[in-house]
Amino acid sequence: MKIDHPIPIGRSQSQPVGGHPVSPDFLHYRGTAVQALDELSQAQTLGQLLDRAHMMWCGPACEQTMACTFLHYPRVAPPPGTPRAQRSRYNKETADLFPLMGGDEYDPSSVKVHEVDFWPLLRAVAGQVGAGKGLPVDYSDWSKKGDATAAASVRYACRDAIQYMANWSGERYADSPVAVHYTAFAVIVDELCIPPLDLVQGRFRMYGRSAADLAQVMDEQGWGSDGPQVMLALIRQFMLQYAEKVEHASDPGRTRLKAHLNKTPNMWDALIYRTHTANCYGVAIAVGRVLGSGPSSFTWLWDSSICNATSMDLCKHPIEIYGYDYQNATASPRFFHQRRTAYRSIYLDLIDDLVASGAPEALVHYGRSGFLFVQTQERYHERRASRRMPLTPAITTHLHDLFGDTPADSSLERRFHPYKAG
Numbered sequence: 001m002k003i004d005h006p007i008p009i010g011r012s013q014s015q016p017v018g019g020h021p022v023s024p025d026f027l028h029y030r031g032t033a034v035q036a037l038d039e040l041s042q043a044q045t046l047g048q049l050l051d052r053a054h055m056m057w058c059g060p061a062c063e064q065t066m067a068c069t070f071l072h073y074p075r076v077a078p079p080p081g082t083p084r085a086q087r088s089r090y091n092k093e094t095a096d097l098f099p100l101m102g103g104d105e106y107d108p109s110s111v112k113v114h115e116v117d118f119w120p121l122l123r124a125v126a127g128q129v130g131a132g133k134g135l136p137v138d139y140s141d142w143s144k145k146g147d148a149t150a151a152a153s154v155r156y157a158c159r160d161a162i163q164y165m166a167n168w169s170g171e172r173y174a175d176s177p178v179a180v181h182y183t184a185f186a187v188i189v190d191e192l193c194i195p196p197l198d199l200v201q202g203r204f205r206m207y208g209r210s211a212a213d214l215a216q217v218m219d220e221q222g223w224g225s226d227g228p229q230v231m232l233a234l235i236r237q238f239m240l241q242y243a244e245k246v247e248h249a250s251d252p253g254r255t256r257l258k259a260h261l262n263k264t265p266n267m268w269d270a271l272i273y274r275t276h277t278a279n280c281y282g283v284a285i286a287v288g289r290v291l292g293s294g295p296s297s298f299t300w301l302w303d304s305s306i307c308n309a310t311s312m313d314l315c316k317h318p319i320e321i322y323g324y325d326y327q328n329a330t331a332s333p334r335f336f337h338q339r340r341t342a343y344r345s346i347y348l349d350l351i352d353d354l355v356a357s358g359a360p361e362a363l364v365h366y367g368r369s370g371f372l373f374v375q376t377q378e379r380y381h382e383r384r385a386s387r388r389m390p391l392t393p394a395i396t397t398h399l400h401d402l403f404g405d406t407p408a409d410s411s412l413e414r415r416f417h418p419y420k421a422g
């Protein structure tokens with residue numbers, strides 16, 4: 001296997017990112033990230049991969065209900081603490097001054113409880129997919145930006161990852177190259193339809209790196225229990241993204257998943273699913289490590305992740321790219337108005353709770369960073385223009401330094417094709 005830069009270059013060598021885990025140590029699985037990937041790679045079907053990943057997360061006692069934290073977020077509001085960040089200026093008292101997302105004014109009673117059990121929905125797609133290899137939708141381009149090659153999709157996803165990390169971490173954006181590489185995996189699955197088994201079995205690589213290569217670096221750099229946890233979060237993201245895309249490709253606009261998640265005024269189900277498909281949770285841990293946020297509760301990581309996704313959508317709405325998404329979380333034939341009110345109300349509740357409960361500044365900032373990156377990153381403006389913008393010389397240099405020079409191998413390039421439907 002070829003890796004362009006086995007030892008990533010850049011400022012990371014002088015400032016290694018190590019330290020104690022950021023995430024709470026609740027995983028049933030006690031092995032390393034490399035061992036986890038190795039075990040997961042033995043799965044032969046999407047259903048087996050789901051079972052193995054879930055077993056590592058919850059253990060055998062989990063009854064796979066809405067209480068299961070691998071697929072759901074049964075939230076308990078955090079107790080008050082000593083704030084470590086300033087309150088957002090966009091808050092419950094100012095929200096009605098801005099028409100973000102539409103809907104009504106802030107609603108303090110927005111529900112934060114699941115109504116839909118994701119398990120049967122995901123099982124149904126897993127049964128439909130089987131081994132998840134060789135479907136026509138595999139490796140199709142979902143970026144809506146007209147990429148001509150897989151190399152282009154990978155290169156732009158890595159640009160996005162660098163820019164995201166800078167918006168979250170400032171000048172420390174390159175302190176942990178593996179955190180940037182991990183973020184790039186979380187970006188590319190939005191752009192390409194990638195079979196999850198290809199992720200765990202190493203057939204999908206970015207700049208020569210597989211998920212297992214990242215796991216190895218995490219283990220070597222002392223990520224501890226954060227390593228297997230972010231890997232499981234990434235695999236969860238790939239499985240849910242794949243389920244969404246396979247369903248959309250088989251019947252655009254009328255998927256079982258979307259129909260179930262969006263059928264009532266309850267916004268929580270679609271919001272959690274949506275946060276999973278962006279893997280905000282796994283990336284929050286990576287960002288917390290870069291910034292040395294210290295130990296964080298499950299609630300802080302999840303609330304910050306939800307706010308990260310919702311602040312992005314709140315800002316996509318006024319610049320008219322929210323509606324470009326294949327699956328937007330508030331879509332509903334009957335309840336979209338209530339759902340939009342709930343969507344931004346949940347954001348306003350959670351971002352205040354993060355501050356009031358004393359969450360690390362890194363996670364508060366991560367939660368509201370959608371207000372920053374939608375404005376500053378080409379990714380969003382490219383979506384509106386349906387075409388790519390040229391890479392700047394600075395980004396080209398950083399791509400070389402942080403990732404390498406060969407974005408896609410020949411087998412990925414052969415499998416890449418445009419996606420037409422939808």
Ligand SMILES: [Zn+2]
Nearest residue numbers: 058062068069
């Ligand atoms: Zn579970």
